[in-house]
Amino acid sequence: MSDEMQEILNDFLTESNEMLEVLDQRFVTLESDPNNTDLLNEIFRAMHSMKGSAGFLGFNHLVDVAHRGENILNKLRQAEMAVNPAIISVILETIDVIKAIMADIRESGTDNHVATAAIASKLDDIINGTVSTAAPAAAPKVEAAAPVQETPALPPPTLGEILVNEGLASKDQVLDALNAQQHQPDPKTPLGEILLQAKAITERALDQALHKQEKQPKPAEEDATIRVETKRLDSVMNLVGELVLGRNRLIKIGTQLEQNHEADPQVRVLSETLAQLNLVTTDLQLAVMKTRMLPIKKVFAKLPRMVRDLSQKLNKQVHLEMRGEETELDKSVADEIGDPLVHLVRNAIDHGIETPAERQAKGKQAGGQLTIAASQEGNSIVIRINDDGRGIQVEKIKAKALAKGLISEAELATMEHREVLNLIFLPGFSTAEQVTDVSGRGVGMDVVRTNIRKINGSVDLESEPGKGSQVIIKLPLTIAIIQALMVEVERSIFAIPLSTVIEAVLISRSDIKTINGREVLHLRDRVLPLIRLAQEFDIPTDKERERFYVVVAALGDRRVGVVVDELRSQEEVVIKSIWDYLETIKGVSGATITGEGKVVLILDTSELVQNAQAWHNSGMAV
Amino acid sequence: MPADPNMKILVVDDMSTMRRIVKNILKQLGFNNLEEAENGQEALTKLKADTYGFVVSDWNMPVMMGIDMLRAIRADEKLKKIPVLMVTAEAQKENLMEAVQAGVSNYVVKPFTAETMQEKINKIFK
Numbered sequence: 001m002s003d004e005m006q007e008i009l010n011d012f013l014t015e016s017n018e019m020l021e022v023l024d025q026r027f028v029t030l031e032s033d034p035n036n037t038d039l040l041n042e043i044f045r046a047m048h049s050m051k052g053s054a055g056f057l058g059f060n061h062l063v064d065v066a067h068r069g070e071n072i073l074n075k076l077r078q079a080e081m082a083v084n085p086a087i088i089s090v091i092l093e094t095i096d097v098i099k100a101i102m103a104d105i106r107e108s109g110t111d112n113h114v115a116t117a118a119i120a121s122k123l124d125d126i127i128n129g130t131v132s133t134a135a136p137a138a139a140p141k142v143e144a145a146a147p148v149q150e151t152p153a154l155p156p157p158t159l160g161e162i163l164v165n166e167g168l169a170s171k172d173q174v175l176d177a178l179n180a181q182q183h184q185p186d187p188k189t190p191l192g193e194i195l196l197q198a199k200a201i202t203e204r205a206l207d208q209a210l211h212k213q214e215k216q217p218k219p220a221e222e223d224a225t226i227r228v229e230t231k232r233l234d235s236v237m238n239l240v241g242e243l244v245l246g247r248n249r250l251i252k253i254g255t256q257l258e259q260n261h262e263a264d265p266q267v268r269v270l271s272e273t274l275a276q277l278n279l280v281t282t283d284l285q286l287a288v289m290k291t292r293m294l295p296i297k298k299v300f301a302k303l304p305r306m307v308r309d310l311s312q313k314l315n316k317q318v319h320l321e322m323r324g325e326e327t328e329l330d331k332s333v334a335d336e337i338g339d340p341l342v343h344l345v346r347n348a349i350d351h352g353i354e355t356p357a358e359r360q361a362k363g364k365q366a367g368g369q370l371t372i373a374a375s376q377e378g379n380s381i382v383i384r385i386n387d388d389g390r391g392i393q394v395e396k397i398k399a400k401a402l403a404k405g406l407i408s409e410a411e412l413a414t415m416e417h418r419e420v421l422n423l424i425f426l427p428g429f430s431t432a433e434q435v436t437d438v439s440g441r442g443v444g445m446d447v448v449r450t451n452i453r454k455i456n457g458s459v460d461l462e463s464e465p466g467k468g469s470q471v472i473i474k475l476p477l478t479i480a481i482i483q484a485l486m487v488e489v490e491r492s493i494f495a496i497p498l499s500t501v502i503e504a505v506l507i508s509r510s511d512i513k514t515i516n517g518r519e520v521l522h523l524r525d526r527v528l529p530l531i532r533l534a535q536e537f538d539i540p541t542d543k544e545r546e547r548f549y550v551v552v553a554a555l556g557d558r559r560v561g562v563v564v565d566e567l568r569s570q571e572e573v574v575i576k577s578i579w580d581y582l583e584t585i586k587g588v589s590g591a592t593i594t595g596e597g598k599v600v601l602i603l604d605t606s607e608l609v610q611n612a613q614a615w616h617n618s619g620m621a622v
Numbered sequence: 623m624p625a626d627p628n629m630k631i632l633v634v635d636d637m638s639t640m641r642r643i644v645k646n647i648l649k650q651l652g653f654n655n656l657e658e659a660e661n662g663q664e665a666l667t668k669l670k671a672d673t674y675g676f677v678v679s680d681w682n683m684p685v686m687m688g689i690d691m692l693r694a695i696r697a698d699e700k701l702k703k704i705p706v707l708m709v710t711a712e713a714q715k716e717n718l719m720e721a722v723q724a725g726v727s728n729y730v731v732k733p734f735t736a737e738t739m740q741e742k743i744n745k746i747f748k
Contacts, residue, residue, distance in 0.1 A: 008646065050637075055733035057643075
């Protein structure tokens with residue numbers, strides 16, 4: 001296959017996948033707004049275009065399926081057939097088959113491996129009217145975001161129109177001036193000037209109108225966007241990372257030079273140049289980060305369809321509302337958050353929202369409300385998943401955690417309401433009385449938290465019995481560059497992600513106490529399990545120090561004290577993956593290079609906290 | 623008058639893959655002065671701003687359909703002579719009368735080969 005054909009094929013796959021994602025969402029909207037002709041036309045067009053390109057590329061199975069789907073859509077949009085849930089279900093199924101074919105094409109380069117006979121006959125049955133297309137019992141209603149209305153671009157208003165619309169000049173005055181302009185030889189006097197000369201408008205009015213004209217949105221510039229492979233962006237990001245490291249080194253060296261050769265004018269020029277380089281590098285880093293940002297809409301797109309299918313399956317009614325879809329986040333974060341989000345939404349519908357009958361008995365509306373909202377808060381993206389379902393009974397969680405031996409009675413007694421709720425994220429925990437095939441088997445929430453932590457995010461749960469639950473996910477804007485606290489242990493340096501550091505305290509050896517053979521620190525009213533990095537990483541220690549620093553790191557409600565010799569500095573570090581070179585090292589999430597040019601390991605705080613908590617709990621339970 | 627290989631050709635389609643495919647076919651036939659537009663409206667703006675020798679357009683597009691663009695071209699003093707080739711799907715054959723009445727120069731059914739395209743161009747520029 002020629003390069004050109006390969007590129008066209010890649011284009012086709014990317015573009016079709018984007019269309020399919022949108023289609024899912026549109027269909028769900030269609031179900032609640034079945035007579036929306038614009039929507040039907042749009043859906044028809046997408047299917048039609050995909051079929052058209054597939055024909056050129058010789059994907060005949062795909063053409064065949066899309067063609068049958070298109071036939072039905074054509075009948076729907078020409079009102080020869082009415083939209084009903086049965087038809088929509090089959091068309092959604094068709095889209096799933098098309099997605100499978102796309103995946104096949106991506107894998108094998110052909111479309112021969114997906115069975116299409118079943119869906120083809122279902123589609124034919126609809127066309128031939130051999131299945132009842134009468135609407136069955138009302139389908140669960142799902143509200144998706146309204147489709148974006150495409151308004152044809154109007155030409156921007158002219159200066160004359162603005163002047164008249166704003167009441168700055170009369171229509172006659174403008175027409176007179178335009179007429180005068182018409183009869184002038186080239187170059188013609190600008191309209192505003194003619195009006196000024198005729199004393200029809202004041203200079204201020206003209207300024208005002210010109211200003212307004214400038215602010216008019218310009219028609220979209222052609223080729224304003226280009227498609228770039230993610231791989232290329234990754235490599236740019238990686239190079240910027242290297243540049244940041246180089247800059248950090250240069251600044252370190254510059255600072256030292258400045259201290260030693262203060263009087264040297266060349267050193268001063270160097271410092272100035274470095275300051276400039278520093279600024280540009282920071283801007284470049286931000287700019288590159290922005291090119292990797294996607295609206296979270298991409299992640300949300302698959303939810304309406306899922307909510308629809310699930311609520312239908314469980315005989316529940318769910319109103320889905322999505323907010324903040326324009327919120328942007330790094331592509332790598334977006335890629336990782338999809339699965340956890342799907343799982344949490346599943347949970348909310350499966351365990352949270354009650355059946356219509358149950359809800360009505362409680363005096364609630366038959367349909368449950370599920371809201372998914374994204375927003376940017378400082379350097380984090382926050383996603384909130386709210387349901388108005390049955391909520392979570394703290395007593396049930398306590399009982400289960402005890403029964404499963406995940407926690408001791410003594411520990412439970414000291415825990416606050418929210419801490420107890422968050423126990424459901426522990427491995428092997430499930431609150432569902434009955435395991436359903438919808439929401440996993442107790443590994444779910446644990447995996448959700450692990451995946452979110454993998455990208456340096458956190459997840460928190462709040463709930464009020466009878467009223468509903470809220471899951472709050474916090475994600476970093478980017479995962480490639482982080483602020484870190486550099487610490488030293490026996491002349492080895494480690495980086496601790498600053499987002500997990502609560503505080504650092506200086507303690508004496510005598511402050512460290514031992515409970516059940518484990519070291520702890522009484523810090524204010526809390527018992528803090530301690531981790532000695534020297535022990536954790538088998539670093540030989542010369543002699544016992546008298547004074548230590550304890551860095552208090554936290555994840556959610558759990559805290560751990562990391563014992564180190566010295567606090568060095570706060571640095572912006574670029575995370576480099578080390579898994580290509582080293583097997584998994586417990587407690588390490590990556591490496592970076594410092595300003596001094598040293599390779600430094602970045603600690604995986606979540607793992608350290610988890611380990612510490614595990615032995616802490618087991619110790620307490622004895 | 624045979625087709626001038628240097629004439630500027632406008633390829634109109636809402637799907638970028640299709641624009642690429644059509645451009646690829648035209649390139650195979652020796653045409654390299656190719657521009658694209660995403661819908662009828664964008665095409666009209668481009669046609670008015672420059673001199674084009676040929677338009678290859680899809681039928682079903684958002685914002686402005688191919689047929690409406692064709693009517694606008696034929697109604698425009700400056701543009702009305704530009705040959706327009708419509709790319710249609712099998713299912714739209716019944717709409718062809720409409721296109722003929724609107725003044726389409728020829729049509730081609732998807733999917734087509736470079737040879738078919740060459741034949742159509744030969745017929746238009748004979």
